[in-house]
Amino acid sequence: MSGILKIALKLLVNDKSKFAALLIGITFAVFLMVMMTSMFSGILARSSSSVYNIGAKIWVMDPAVNNASSSIPMPDYVLSTARSIKGVKYAEPIYFGGAQVKLKSGVYQAVTVVGLDNATLYGRPNLIEGNIADIYGENAFFVAKDAEYSKLENPKVGTEFEINDFRGVVVGLAQVASSGLFGVPTLYTTYSRAITYIPSTRFTTSFILIEPKSEADTPYIQEQIHKLGYEALTRDQFVKKITDFYTYKTGIGMNILMMTAISFIVGLSISGQTFYTFILENLEKFGALKAIGAKGSELISMILFQASFTALIGYGLGVGLASSMIILARIRIPDYAAQVTYTTLGFAFVMVLIIAGFSSYIGVRKVLQIQPFDIFRG
Amino acid sequence: MERVAIRAKGLVKWFGDEATRTIAVRDASFEAHYGEMLYIVGPSGSGKTTLLSMVSGILKPNEGSVSVEGRDLWQMTDDEIADLRLNKIGFVFQDYHLFPRLTTAENVAIPLILKKMEWNKALEVALEYLDIVGLKDRAQLPPVKLSGGEQQRVAIARAIAGRPDILIFDEPTASLDGDTGRKIVEFIKTKILNRERCIIIVTHDSRIDEYADTIMKMEDGKIIGVEKKTEFAPGVEQ
Known part of the structure; x- marks a missing residue:
């Protein structure tokens, strides 16, 4: 100096x-x-935790959707059309819903339920306990082991709970990249079980997850989805949309x-x-x-x-x-x-x-x- | 032939615009020589400080010229004048202006540090100068712990640390009692002044007149008389 x-x-x-x-x-x-x-x-x-945790490359949604937790269900033809678009390797539906679970102690706890496509389980999390095939078992659910996990009284594989008067069983613990914004635990199950256990509207598909054959196919897929009156966003675009929503509209x-x-x-x-x-x-x-x-x-x-x-x-x-x-x-x-x-x-x-x-x-x-x-x- | 340290010619300085103009110095000319202790005396408001500021490169005159060792001071750039002040002129301010947050040694080292001397070396040299003014044992104290006379000597040590050829003192005895003031001026005369150094003192303390070689009297901005106790022949500039 x-x-x-x-x-x-x-x-x-x-x-x-x-x-x-x-x-x-x-x-x-x-x-x-x-x-x-x-x-x-x-x-x-x-706010974008679901987008990161599910990990799909393209998300199809109603243009009015601002974030992953407030989806607008889409009719089935959107899924069918999406699957037929050139450049789509596969397209699967995913369901997001909310429910109250009654724990063993008698306490009620709000949860987010993610329904994964029955056949492909596209968007499934990595398991740290349990077997992925166990999700097909009776009343089976995976629990995300994130910061909210303890709100379910630290369940283990085999722990039972009630969800809308249905019996639920924890068959696996999942690792996720990030916890949600609203402080509620996340349960994963099959699509069909999710829409059965949770009261749903006429249409049940919250989002359609698309895997393109190549990155170069993305613009064409987006264009075709747009023609249907829906929006196909890449993961980064969806995160930006959510970010913009919380930044400018809330x-x-x-x-x-x-x-x-x-x-x-x-x-x-x-x-x-x-x-x-x-x-x-x-x-x-x-x-x-x-x-x-x-x-x-x-x-x-x-x-x-x-x-x-x-x-x-x-x-x-x-x-x-x-x-x-x-x-x-x-x-x-x-x-x-x-x-x-x-x-x-x-x-x-x-x-x-x-x-x-x-x-x-x-x-x-x-x-x-x-x-x-x-x-x-x- | 004695060498001229500073030559001032026809210096004029005024403050304010035309309507409120106050003339502080009028047509002041003089020479200060090496080996000379020159006093500028006069009542308050007579223009002593203004004249001193003009000849030391601090205040630009409206008219006239100042040459230091033959170089026209006010033809230089600001940085050249700053360099000249740093290398040729040492100042001892009336209020000393020592830095209370620095030690005494660090205060004395300031001109050396401004000359880009390495910090530790500058402190070593500062100790030598504190030794000259008899304050080596106070080197690590902050100036506020020193008496008025000691602070004056620290200011002198700081002024001479840069080995300037011209030393300028502004009212060096103003804050001191008569005895301390006389001792300080005697110290300046006997220890600081030499044939290679010119000392200019602004004062209105007549008790220290005995140490002056030349006393230049000012009144209303004019030099009204010069009393030479030691004769300096009209000399050449270095």
Whole structure:
């Protein structure tokens, strides 16, 4: 580190109260921004959990469908037509429904029931216990062993429960990539059993899952499905549609955005004001440095260094604090929907750079305005 | 023939626009020589500090010129003037302007650090200069722990650490009691001034007149008289 920056560092950190106030301001802002965006990121990831867990390449749905948990059943001809489209390797229906299960303890618990195509079980999860063929057994269900699993009183293979007055038996435990957004456990069974056990509408196909022969066939398949008045989306397109829905049509995105903006403004205000006061208090000293022979560029580098140093330390503390809070929250609430992603970190970093830039700007302006003559004149 | 350190010619400085114009310095010309201790004296508002600022590259005059060792100061770029101040001129401010968050040694090392000297080396050299002003044992203390006289000496050590040829003191005794003030000026005269160095002191403390080689009196922005206690022949610039 060059000597001039070392002086800048000592001027900053040796002013313990100001340095602490600056760090608290930036740490607080980063903490809030990371928490807000992590929660949002967690919500978005959970909202698309079914899409990731099922893993189909193309999803056919009613154009009005916004997410996997609120499907609009489609008539059977859509499935038949989809199977006949050139480029479709296979197309299978999948059923999503909600039900209440009565556990052994007598407690009722809401669940999501996924009905997999009887013949192919397309979209089935990986089993960590049990045999896939056991799903064809009487009243058989797989249970997803995710964060909601304990809400079913930690069932094992052979555990029985009631679902709409039908008997249900756990025949396997499944591993899934992600838990759902609404905090309910997921059961997998066959399509026919699902629509039998759960009261259904006239049409029962929630989505049609398509495996194209090749990636190149996807646009043609989408076009043909579109001609039917339905929508065929790739996995990424469906995830984006769900993300857009939660971001722009539910108020969640706007609320998170507002909270993040408030956090940013609070951080900017505290840090900007404190840094400005710090510069004001040291203004004569900067003037003295100028008189001694420091160049304007050297003074600017000192201020930029001070602001960047504080911002980076505050950023690290803020990210650490937010991560710790999320880890602590997860200990208490296993399905706590928040995740720190590179995007979240990058966003907070950019915001911190803006705070540092703003603080530097007002500091640099003030320092460049001070004339050594003012120091002489007192 | 004595060498001229600073030559000021016809310096004029005013502040404000035409309606509110205040003339701070009027047609000031003088020479300061190496080996000379020059006082600029006068009442408050007489233009001493303004004149000092113009000859040290801090305040640009409206008219006139200043040459330092033959180079026209105000024809230089800002960075060249900053370099000149760093390498040729040492300042001791009236309020010292020491950095309270740095140690005494680090304060003295500032000009050396600005000259890109390596940090530890600069601190070593700073200790040597603190030794000269008798404060080596206070090197690790912050300036606020020192008395006024000690802070003055730290400021002197900082001013001479960069080995400047010209030293400028602004009211060096203003914050000190009479005895300490005299000791400081005596120290400057006996330990800091030499044939290779020119010292200019702005003061209105007549108790220290005995140490001056030349006393230049100002009033209302004009130089009204020059009293030479030591004769310096009209010299050539270096």
